[in-house]
Amino acid sequence: xxxxxxxxxxxxxxxxxxxxxxxxxxxxxxxxxxxxxxxxxxxxxxxxxxxxxxxxxxxxxxxxxxxxxxxxxxxxxxxxxxxxxxxxxxxxxxxxxxxxxxxxxxxxxxxxxxxxxxxxxxxxxxxxxxxxxxxxxxxxxxxxxxxxxxxxxxxxxxxxxxxxxxxxxxxxxxxxxxxxxxxxxxxxxxxxxxxxxxxxxxxxxxxxxxxxxxxxxxxxxxxxxxxxxxxxxxxxxxxxxxxxxxxxxxxxxxxxxxxxxxxxxxxxxxxxxxxxxxxxxxxxxxxxxxxxxxxxxxxxxxxxxxxxxxxxxxxxxxxxxxxxxxxxxxxxxxxxxxxxxxxxxxxxxxxxxxxxxxxxxxxxxxxxxxxxxxxxxxxxxxxxxxxxxxxxxxxxxxxxxxxxxxxxxxxxxxxxxxxxxxxxxxxxxxxxxxxxxxxxxxxxxxxxxxxxxxxxxxxxxxxxxxxxxxxxxxxxxxxxxxxxxxxxxxxxxxxxxxxxxxxxxxxxxxxxxxxxxxxxxxxxxxxxxxxxxxxxxxxxxxxxxxxxxxxxxxxxxxxxxxxxxxxxxxxxxxxxxxxxxxxxxxxxxxxxxxxxxxxxxxxxxxxxxxxxxxxxxxxxxxxxxxxxxxxxxxxxxxxxxxxx
Numbered sequence: 001x002x003x004x005x006x007x008x009x010x011x012x013x014x015x016x017x018x019x020x021x022x023x024x025x026x027x028x029x030x031x032x033x034x035x036x037x038x039x040x041x042x043x044x045x046x047x048x049x050x051x052x053x054x055x056x057x058x059x060x061x062x063x064x065x066x067x068x069x070x071x072x073x074x075x076x077x078x079x080x081x082x083x084x085x086x087x088x089x090x091x092x093x094x095x096x097x098x099x100x101x102x103x104x105x106x107x108x109x110x111x112x113x114x115x116x117x118x119x120x121x122x123x124x125x126x127x128x129x130x131x132x133x134x135x136x137x138x139x140x141x142x143x144x145x146x147x148x149x150x151x152x153x154x155x156x157x158x159x160x161x162x163x164x165x166x167x168x169x170x171x172x173x174x175x176x177x178x179x180x181x182x183x184x185x186x187x188x189x190x191x192x193x194x195x196x197x198x199x200x201x202x203x204x205x206x207x208x209x210x211x212x213x214x215x216x217x218x219x220x221x222x223x224x225x226x227x228x229x230x231x232x233x234x235x236x237x238x239x240x241x242x243x244x245x246x247x248x249x250x251x252x253x254x255x256x257x258x259x260x261x262x263x264x265x266x267x268x269x270x271x272x273x274x275x276x277x278x279x280x281x282x283x284x285x286x287x288x289x290x291x292x293x294x295x296x297x298x299x300x301x302x303x304x305x306x307x308x309x310x311x312x313x314x315x316x317x318x319x320x321x322x323x324x325x326x327x328x329x330x331x332x333x334x335x336x337x338x339x340x341x342x343x344x345x346x347x348x349x350x351x352x353x354x355x356x357x358x359x360x361x362x363x364x365x366x367x368x369x370x371x372x373x374x375x376x377x378x379x380x381x382x383x384x385x386x387x388x389x390x391x392x393x394x395x396x397x398x399x400x401x402x403x404x405x406x407x408x409x410x411x412x413x414x415x416x417x418x419x420x421x422x423x424x425x426x427x428x429x430x431x432x433x434x435x436x437x438x439x440x441x442x443x444x445x446x447x448x449x450x451x452x453x454x455x456x457x458x459x460x461x462x463x464x465x466x467x468x469x470x471x472x473x474x475x476x477x478x479x480x481x482x483x484x485x486x487x488x489x490x491x492x493x494x495x496x497x498x499x500x501x502x503x504x505x506x507x508x509x510x511x512x513x514x515x516x517x518x519x520x521x522x523x524x525x526x527x528x529x530x531x532x533x534x535x536x537x538x539x540x541x542x543x544x545x546x547x548x549x550x551x552x553x554x555x556x557x558x559x560x561x562x563x564x565x566x567x568x569x570x571x572x573x574x575x576x577x578x579x580x581x582x583x584x585x586x587x588x589x590x591x592x593x594x595x596x597x598x599x600x601x602x603x604x605x606x607x608x609x610x611x612x613x614x615x616x617x618x619x620x621x622x623x624x625x626x627x628x629x630x631x632x633x634x635x636x637x638x639x640x641x642x643x644x
Contacts, residue, residue, distance in 0.1 A: 216267070
């Protein structure tokens with residue numbers, strides 16, 4: 001077989017196949033034998049490789065370049081996206097060893113280049129390698145489970161509204177072809193182009209046609225018309241915004257939304273394989289859905305009082321509801337809601353700083369970082385729970401320490417009260433920046449952390465489990481990053497503290513019977529129920545945090561920790577998938593249960609009766625508990641934290 005073009009370079013097909021899991025288990029001569037009987041096929045963008053119901057082609061498709069969507073049809077014959085495959089992954093595995101019909105469709109999102117391997121090879125050469133056979137069987141079993149569960153889910157959700165914009169592609173929302181201009185074009189020319197084409201922005205191209213910036217109507221008003229001096233000679237290059245952010249055409253609505261919210265921009269360039277194909281704006285996103293997600297962002301940004309923020313923040317719950325109805329994954333929901341809460345917190349702090357100035361207290365005397373902890377620190381907060389926050393401020397001379405501490409104490413009290421009015425309850429344990437214990441100078445925090453490590457009494461262990469997922473939200477991020485590096489180094493040096501943290505978690509096991517069935521509560525209030533957070537989520541969070549501290553992983557998000565630990569081979573590939581699926585299941589069940597409770601006027605409490613679940617969800621819940629139990633066992637062995 002001739003060399004294939006991969007990343008613009010000719011590469012031997014066998015070297016490409018080695019990069020695809022689980023083909024790395026095969027010997028070179030076996031790979032070459034496969035390729036001698038395989039073929040290379042191309043599929044144009046938008047075409048179907050095969051459709052749901054088609055007879056099996058009895059072949060495996062390995063993606064050399066491009067990506068595909070895997071979809072199933074619900075009762076109304078609407079396509080439901082269940083998965084994606086990217087380059088160096090394979091598809092077509094569901095029925096390639098049989099003559100059954102395909103249970104799902106595969107559509108080319110981009111132009112595809114595939115190695116097509118006949119199934120006959122899996123009955124000869126490939127079965128001779130046990131490592132390959134076992135790994136392939138695990139992948140096949142998991143993918144079949146996912147697709148068939150999606151088929152069931154699509155049937156259950158057949159009454160759902162037809163329009164699900166969160167699952168729409170950027171390509172279906174963007175403006176194309178683009179209206180562009182050159183770096184040297186005069187502002188008068190820009191204004192005429194905007195008027196002629198009825199657009200609010202122009203993409204500025206360089207001499208080689210590459211995007212260099214963007215000019216909006218706001219730029220023309222703010223940077224041209226508002227100037228008192230001569231406007232002659234102003235060009236697109238002199239007034240354009242150079243902060244260009246991009247998104248892929250096959251990205252989902254929610255991904256574009258997340259970029260805009262996170263970076264506070266209103267335009268994204270749509271780029272496909274380094275080629276500029278379109279533009280998507282806030283207006284495009286707002287028009288595409290009725291809940292007005294980005295309208296809420298704008299509403300938060302324009303407020304200058306806490307009263308205004310209280311009203312604006314109430315709309316965030318509607319976004320959560322919409323995301324669940326549109327079948328966003330737990331990971332997607334957590335990312336988006338976290339961004340909304342971060343923006344809300346940043347605005348509260350900004351308003352409180354202005355109040356301090358108005359009242360004569362002045363601006364912050366030194367730089368500071370407002371940090372959040374707990375589920376918010378892990379970017380996993382989906383409803384307005386209790387506050388867990390703190391302040392790290394720059395070191396100051398001893399003679400100024402009292403005055404600086406007093407300033408931040410007062411600012412923290414205002415911010416905590418503002419967040420409370422916006423719906424974030426005050427922490428019953430007083431883990432808030434308004435408590436001097438959680439509002440310290442950088443050196444003060446270092447001293448506190450050293451004190452915890454050197455005196456491993458139960459109260460200090462509790463403080464560490466609260467603090468260790470801290471994350472920067474507002475102010476000077478470098479202070480938070482420096483403290484994170486200090487924490488990571490300190491814990492890597494102390495095997496003892498990791499042992500104590502492991503024992504603290506293992507003192508409470510995942511509630512399973514000897515036969516691995518879920519044990520429910522016996523109390524009158526929660527009889528036959530289980531606390532999803534306390535019974536399983538906490539253990540996954542705790543154990544992954546301990547492994548991450550040992551490995552020097554600075555990320556706090558649980559999904560990212562799983563991914564990083566797998567890359568470091570601390571977790572096996574099987575455990576990686578097991579834990580990611582388990583945490584996704586637990587978080588989605590918690591989110592759905594919380595929405596039900598909020599709709600009934602109740603406070604979310606993480607309690608759920610397993611018998612109220614469908615058979616599929618009940619089975620998934622048990623698998624999630626088993627995964628958490630396995631992780632506890634792995635933690636006990638890794639840190640010698642055996643609890644009698």
